[in-house]
Amino acid sequence: MTEPTAAADVVDELTTDHREATALLDELLTTTDPQTRRDMADTVITELVRHSVAEEMYVYPAMRDHLPDGEKAVEHDIEEHKELERTMKELEGCDAADPRFMALVHDLRGKLHHHAMDEETEQFPQLRARVPRDQLVKMREQVETAKKIAPTRAHPGAPNHELFHKLVGPGVGLMDRVRDKLTGRTTA
Numbered sequence: 001m002t003e004p005t006a007a008a009d010v011v012d013e014l015t016t017d018h019r020e021a022t023a024l025l026d027e028l029l030t031t032t033d034p035q036t037r038r039d040m041a042d043t044v045i046t047e048l049v050r051h052s053v054a055e056e057m058y059v060y061p062a063m064r065d066h067l068p069d070g071e072k073a074v075e076h077d078i079e080e081h082k083e084l085e086r087t088m089k090e091l092e093g094c095d096a097a098d099p100r101f102m103a104l105v106h107d108l109r110g111k112l113h114h115h116a117m118d119e120e121t122e123q124f125p126q127l128r129a130r131v132p133r134d135q136l137v138k139m140r141e142q143v144e145t146a147k148k149i150a151p152t153r154a155h156p157g158a159p160n161h162e163l164f165h166k167l168v169g170p171g172v173g174l175m176d177r178v179r180d181k182l183t184g185r186t187t188a
């Protein structure tokens, strides 16, 4: 049993993110209304990009330093992030009423499950075994702060995502913009 007073560490935080994104994708798979599908897909894309960027900024460097095969593990994980992003990019540009949309959601769910399992069964336990607990707690704070830099909603200024997509058109880089915002790159 976990001590009730123990502060959550970075592994708790990232594992919760995995659960939440997976649950959202499961819900999306049973949703029929195209507008709701669009909203949910944009939310899950935003959340997953925030999660991946925060991992790459604060967690993967620690894996590189502390895990016996750290360099290789990080390379593998970054490759999987790229695969996830390729699918998310297609999903971003796909009309929610298009039959391809649900196939992409399904594909994304499969890729996320695979990647989350790799992290949760391989890298995260090793991190916990090798990195001092206070550092793991500190990393959770860093990840939380990093995620706050990017907005939770794709376009908070717009009344809804339908308008967002009408204004900027599909496939204009919701994903890229979230990533740029987090990494401090400027977007035109």
Ligand SMILES: [Fe+2]
Binding pocket: 052, 055, 077, 081, 115, 119
């Ligand atoms: Fe990851």
Ligand SMILES: [Fe+2]
Binding pocket: 014, 018, 051, 055, 116, 119
């Ligand atoms: Fe992750």
